[in-house]
Each structure stands twice: as structure tokens, then as C-alpha cells.
Amino acid sequence: MKSLVKKLTKLSLALTVVGAFAHSTANAEPLEIGLLTPSPLADVGWSKALADGLDKVKAKHGDNVKINLVENIQEGPDAERIMNKMVGDGNKFLVLGSFGYMNGGLKLAKRNPNLSFVHASGYKVAKNFSPFTAKYFEGAYLMGMAAAELTKTKKLGVVSAFAIPELISTINGFTLGARSIDPEITVDVVWINSWFDPAKAQDSAKALIAGGSDVLFSNAQDTPSVVAVAEKAGVYVYNLNSSMKEYAPKKYLGVVKTDWAPFFMASVEAHMAGKFDGKNQWLGMKENTVVVEDWSSDISPDMMAKIKATEAAIASGEKHVYDGPIVNQEGKEVIPAGQRLEDGAILGMNWHVQGVNSPLPK
Amino acid sequence: MTTIEFFLAGTMSAATVFLLAALGELVAEKSGMLNLGVEGMMAVSAAVGFVVTYETGSHIVGFTVAGISGVLVSLIYAGVAITFLANQVATGLAVGILGLGLSALIGRQHESLTVEAAGGIYIPILSDIPLLGPAFFQHNIVVYLTLAIAVAIGYCLKHTRLGLAIRSVGENPNAAQALGYSVHLIRYGAVAFGGLLAGFAGAYASTIYTPLWADGMIAGRGWIAVALVVFGTWKTGRIILGAYLFGMVSLGELIAQSLGASIPSQLLSSMPYIVTIVVLAIISTNAARLKLHAPFALGESFDGSESK
Numbered sequence: 001m002k003s004l005v006k007k008l009t010k011l012s013l014a015l016t017v018v019g020a021f022a023h024s025t026a027n028a029e030p031l032e033i034g035l036l037t038p039s040p041l042a043d044v045g046w047s048k049a050l051a052d053g054l055d056k057v058k059a060k061h062g063d064n065v066k067i068n069l070v071e072n073i074q075e076g077p078d079a080e081r082i083m084n085k086m087v088g089d090g091n092k093f094l095v096l097g098s099f100g101y102m103n104g105g106l107k108l109a110k111r112n113p114n115l116s117f118v119h120a121s122g123y124k125v126a127k128n129f130s131p132f133t134a135k136y137f138e139g140a141y142l143m144g145m146a147a148a149e150l151t152k153t154k155k156l157g158v159v160s161a162f163a164i165p166e167l168i169s170t171i172n173g174f175t176l177g178a179r180s181i182d183p184e185i186t187v188d189v190v191w192i193n194s195w196f197d198p199a200k201a202q203d204s205a206k207a208l209i210a211g212g213s214d215v216l217f218s219n220a221q222d223t224p225s226v227v228a229v230a231e232k233a234g235v236y237v238y239n240l241n242s243s244m245k246e247y248a249p250k251k252y253l254g255v256v257k258t259d260w261a262p263f264f265m266a267s268v269e270a271h272m273a274g275k276f277d278g279k280n281q282w283l284g285m286k287e288n289t290v291v292v293e294d295w296s297s298d299i300s301p302d303m304m305a306k307i308k309a310t311e312a313a314i315a316s317g318e319k320h321v322y323d324g325p326i327v328n329q330e331g332k333e334v335i336p337a338g339q340r341l342e343d344g345a346i347l348g349m350n351w352h353v354q355g356v357n358s359p360l361p362k
Numbered sequence: 363m364t365t366i367e368f369f370l371a372g373t374m375s376a377a378t379v380f381l382l383a384a385l386g387e388l389v390a391e392k393s394g395m396l397n398l399g400v401e402g403m404m405a406v407s408a409a410v411g412f413v414v415t416y417e418t419g420s421h422i423v424g425f426t427v428a429g430i431s432g433v434l435v436s437l438i439y440a441g442v443a444i445t446f447l448a449n450q451v452a453t454g455l456a457v458g459i460l461g462l463g464l465s466a467l468i469g470r471q472h473e474s475l476t477v478e479a480a481g482g483i484y485i486p487i488l489s490d491i492p493l494l495g496p497a498f499f500q501h502n503i504v505v506y507l508t509l510a511i512a513v514a515i516g517y518c519l520k521h522t523r524l525g526l527a528i529r530s531v532g533e534n535p536n537a538a539q540a541l542g543y544s545v546h547l548i549r550y551g552a553v554a555f556g557g558l559l560a561g562f563a564g565a566y567a568s569t570i571y572t573p574l575w576a577d578g579m580i581a582g583r584g585w586i587a588v589a590l591v592v593f594g595t596w597k598t599g600r601i602i603l604g605a606y607l608f609g610m611v612s613l614g615e616l617i618a619q620s621l622g623a624s625i626p627s628q629l630l631s632s633m634p635y636i637v638t639i640v641v642l643a644i645i646s647t648n649a650a651r652l653k654l655h656a657p658f659a660l661g662e663s664f665d666g667s668e669s670k
Contacts (some may be wrong), residue, residue, distance in 0.1 A: 040466065041576045042474035072466065072577065157620065163627075190619040193631040197581040199379075199572040203372055203613055207620040210368035223576040228476045247476055357622040 034091030038098035053260030075100025135284030137173025139256030144177025157213030377609030383587035393552035394532035398454030401584025402461020411565030427575025432561020517596030532657030553556035
């Protein structure tokens with residue numbers, strides 16, 4: 001520091017402005033935070049939700065942090081190369097935005113014990129590597145309640161990416177919520193077996209509407225494909241992660257938003273304090289990660305009150321979406337009344353609850 | 363709209379993307395140019411078409427500019443593969459990859475935006491017929507124009523002097539040159555025409571079929587178009603059939619699911635490809651006939667000398 005000051009004094013004789021600038025940055029090296037996302041950073045969607053979370057960290061810590069975004073990186077070997085480069089560039093805290101970055105990220109974490117990593121949707125944990133997932137099903141349950149009031153055909157439709165536990169448990173949550181209001185309601189699901197094919201998503205939405213569904217759920221679709229079709233056809237629709245109300249001003253039921261800011265904030269601050277402790281982070285309403293917003297004004301005040309009460313009960317832990325009795329698609333009771341489904345069973349869910357018409361791809 | 367109406371209408375709509383691109387590729391291949399860059403050309407045009415339509419609010423302007431952009435991308439391929447005699451397969455693949463990257467760049471500021479889809483036509487009486495009306499007579503004009511283009515291409519290739527010239531260049535460029543045709547000029551023209559139709563296909567995909575832009579939205583449809591040309595054994599009629607069959611199978615999968623059919627959805631998702639393999643296998647049992655239809659000089663560079 002002394003020599004630096006000396007140098008600066010020398011320099012400042014000639015270059016006062018530059019010297020002053022160098023001095024101010026030398027005071028506090030900002031923590032560089034890198035974010036790697038699987039899709040382009042649009043105005044809406046998954047990647048946007050992650051970036052928004054980091055924006056709030058930046059807003060709080062100002063010049064003490066610097067956010068570096070690398071977007072639209074396909075999962076696979078190339079992602080590993082880019083992660084390596086991000087570390088080489090000086091990022092000390094990495095947010096890995098997709099399941100497929102898991103193994104590459106974990107390797108990197110083991111090689112760089114001083115860095116901290118948070119990783120979306122994965123299941124592997126290390127001392128400096130925390131996987132994080134949202135309990136979407138909590139929000140979907142509330143959406144189900146709203147849908148139950150608004151549907152006339154008593155048929156709800158879901159356009160869904162891949163049949164993985166995270167998405168299955170969300171559909172089940174939606175179904176349970178709807179049937180808690182009206183047990184006659186059934187749910188149709190179309191699996192498009194692709195993370196990304198807006199044309200297929202739109203055709204699926206149209207097929208569901210043609211089949212009689214009058215409330216649609218766009219499950220893990222990063223583009224407003226389904227939302228736009230629903231608005232045009234005049235059926236209600238909701239989606240996950242970030243609000244798409246502008247694409248469906250009349251028929252938007254609401255959004256099951258993920259607010260990653262509280263989790264990112266806590267993790268970044270833990271890292272700064274040298275106390276980052278890698279563990280599985282499964283976050284819901286209690287942690288303010290899952291937030292339901294932009295409710296349609298077509299929902300009656302009575303129902304809205306019911307929904308708000310349920311929301312509070314879920315957030316406090318008094319109620320759980322997977323409280324028994326829960327009956328599966330085949331009509332068998334999975335969990336009796338008075339009991340609660342274990343976390344492991346939800347995290348690995350591979351069955352539908354009663355009320356879902358479509359068979360689960362096996 | 364009932365499920366059956368949607369099934370028929372959706373088939374026509376989905377098939378149009380495949381058909382436009384496949385027809386362009388057919389003309390290029392008939393002249394001996396195997397252009398594997400269709401996916402990239404479609405992606406660029408989809409992005410350009412969307413951006414222009416979004417900014418101007420005019421689908422016609424969007425389509426026009428998209429067509430031009432398709433031609434420009436195809437000319438990159440043509441320049442390298444025709445003038446500089448580079449390997450057609452490698453060049454096509456390279457242009458395809460370039461196009462995908464370029465499309466992401468062009469659409470950068472418009473990611474996940476939507477436009478109003480161009481409306482369908484309305485024909486008095488016909489459009490009002492129950493079932494058939496909504497299924498067949500309420501589409502966007504592009505759907506019908508595509509069929510008209512298909513018929514025109516079929517006729518042109520078979521019955522006109524221009525068609526004969528294109529085919530002769532694809533069958534035997536040396537002979538064509540001896541007859542006084544400019545092999546390079548005809549091949550440039552055929553490739554550019556392919557680019558134009560791929561451009562329209564891209565614009566149709568991003569402004570009418572799925573009126574939104576998202577990077578990667580072509581999602582392999584360009585490759586299906588290339589496969590359709592082989593599937594249709596370089597014959598227009600069969601390519602039309604193939605495109606509609608593909609549209610039907612890919613849509614049928616989604617409808618079967620929405621109706622709760624108890625068939626594994628992964629199997630359904632792979633149906634278009636299974637159907638391709640089966641049909642190709644059936645067609646290929648008569649190898650001689652397949653050979654008869656494939657342009658003899660397909661994929662071969664032509665340097666103007668007759669040494670071959």
C-alpha cells in the first residue's frame with residue numbers, strides 16, 4: 001500500500017485525474033459475480049429472473065460488486081470452457097443458470113475452493129457449491145384455486161417441457177389447488193419434449209383450447225408463446241418466473257414469479273464474510289422466493305381472500321401443498337389424511353395426482 | 363374451433379413452413395447444388411422478417427425484406443461453392459451455422475417480443491362451411507400461395523425450357539455447357555431462388571405461424587425441409603404430400619396428448635422422424651428408381667473444364 005501511494009504521488013504530478021481514479025479503485029476491489037444463462041436475456045423468462053435477482057444485489061452493494069453476464073450458453077462441453085474463462089477473468093462468485101452446467105461447475109468448484117457457486121435445479125452439493133430450486137408448486141396451487149373459479153368447461157390445460165420431477169410436481173400442485181375448490185375439474189397435459197420450440201408450444205396450446213381447456217398453464221416455457229395464443233383465443237393463462245402480463249393484458253391470470261434476490265443476497269453476503277456453506281437450497285414462499293403477482297381482476301374478492309389466506313398458511317408452514325390425503329392418477333391413496341408427503345418424494349416426483357387426464361411419459 | 367378443425371387447419375399451417383423451404387431446396391438441388399444451409403437461411407430471414415414486421419407493422423414489407431435476406435445468405439453459399447468450387451456439403455453446413463449465429467445477433471433487441479399475426483382470408487360461402495370452412499378456407503394467403511408456387515415449380519421444371527436448363531445443369535453440367543448454357547449462372551439463380559423461398563419460410567414461421575421472435579425458434583425445421591426433398595424423391599407432388607404428412611404427424615402428436623391418449627409422448631415426439639425413416643426405406647427398396655430421380659451431378663462442383 002505504501003509503495004502504491006508513493007507511486008500514485010509520483011504519477012499524480014503528471015496525471016492527477018488518472019491517479020485519483022486508480023486510487024479510488026485500489027481502495028476496495030469489487031467482488032466480481034458471474035452469471036451464466038442457458039437462454040438469451042430477454043425482457044421475460046427464466047434468464048431474466050436470474051439477472052433481476054443479481055440486480056438487487058448490485059443495488060444494495062453498489063461499487064462493491066460487479067456483475068458479469070454471459071448469456072445463451074448451451075449446456076455441454078462449451079459451457080465448461082466458458083465457466084473456466086469466467087473464473088480466469090476474476091469472477092469470485094458464480095451463478096450457474098441451468099441444470100446441465102452441474103458437472104462442469106462442480107469440477108471448477110473443487111479446483112477453486114475460494115470461490116463460491118450457486119447452481120440452478122441441480123442436486124450435487126459441495127462445500128462451496130449450492131444447488132437451488134424453487135417450490136413452484138406452492139404458487140401453482142394458488143393458480144389452481146383461481147382457475148377453478150374462472151373455468152366454465154372444468155378443463156384446464158398445461159403445455160409443459162420435459163417430464164422431470166420439478167415440472168411434474170408443479171402440475172400436480174396446480175391440479176390439487178383447482179380440485180380443492182372444485183373436485184370435478186380435470187387437467188390435460190401436453191409434453192412437447194423440448195425446452196425450446198415456440199411453434200410446438202403454440203400448436204400444443206391451440207390443441208388444448210380446441211379440446212375444451214379454458215385456462216392454460218405455460219409450464220417452463222421461456223417465451224410468451226403460450227401466453228400470446230391464450231390471449232388471442234380468449235382463455236386465461238399463467239406462467240412461471242417472470243410476468244408476461246403485457247402479452248395477455250385481458251386474460252392474464254397471474255405469474256408464479258421467482259424472486260432470487262433474497263437467496264442471492266444471502267449467499268453473496270455469506271461469501272463476502274467468508275461463511276459460504278454449500279447446501280441444497282429448496283426455496284418457496286417462506287423464503288420469499290416464490291411470489292405470486294399480477295392477479296387477474298376477474299377473480300372474485302371472495303376467492304381472492306381465500307387465496308390470500310392459503311398463501312399465508314403455506315408461507316407460515318401451517319399448510320403444505322402435499323398434505324394428505326393425496327390420491328394418484330390410478331386412484332390409489334399415496335399419503336393418508338393427516339400426513340405430509342416427504343421432501344424427497346416431491347423432489348423425485350414421477351406420478352400424477354388424481355384429476356390429471358394425461359398419462360405420464362415413462 | 364373443434365379439435366378436428368384445428369387438426370386439419372393446423373396441419374396446413376405447419377406444413378407451409380416445411381413446404382416453402384423444401385421447394386426452394388428442390389430447385390437448388392435440381393441444378394446440382396446441395397445446400398445444407400436451409401436452417402441458417404430460415405433463421406436469418408425469420409429474425410429479419412420479424413424485426414422488420416415489428417418495426418414497420420407491415421407483414422408485406424417484412425416478407426419482402428426477409429426474402430431478400432434469404433437470397434443474400436444463399437449467395438454467400440453460392441459464391442463459395444460455385445465460384446470458388448468449395449465442397450458443397452461443408453460450405454452449406456458452414457453457412458447454416460453462420461446463419462444461426464447471425465439470426466441471434468439480428469434478433470438481439472427483439473428477443474421474446476410478439477407481433478400481431480397476419481389474418482386469414484375470408485371467402486364467402488366456402489369459409490362458412492361447417493368443419494371444412496375453418497379447416498381449409500380461413501388461412502393466411504401465404505398458405506395458398508405456397509401451394510400455387512409448388513404447382514408452378516412442378517410445371518416449370520417439367521415442361522418449360524427454363525426447367526429443362528436447370529435439370530440439365532444438375533444432371534450433366536458438361537453437356538449443358540456444350541449446349542451453350544451458363545452452368546454457373548443457372549446454379550446461382552437456382553440457389554438464390556432457394557434462398558428466397560427459405561426466406562419466405564422463415565418469415566412465415568416468425569410472423570404468421572408463431573408470431574414471435576426467439577433465438578432458435580426454427581428448431582430444426584430447415585433440416586426437415588432438406589430431408590423432405592429426398593423423401594419426395596425430387597418430385598414436387600411427393601414433396602407437397604410429404605410436407606403435409608409431416609405437418610399432420612407433428613401436430614397429431616400434440617393433439618393425441620391433449621386428448622389424453624395413453625401413448626408415450628416421447629414416442630409421439632419421434633413420430634415424424636420414424637415416419638421419414640419408414641418411407642425412405644420403402645422408397646429405397648427400388649434403388650434404380652431413386653437414382654433415376656436424383657440429379658446425377660448433385661453435390662459436384664463444376665469448374666468449366668471438360669476433363670471429367
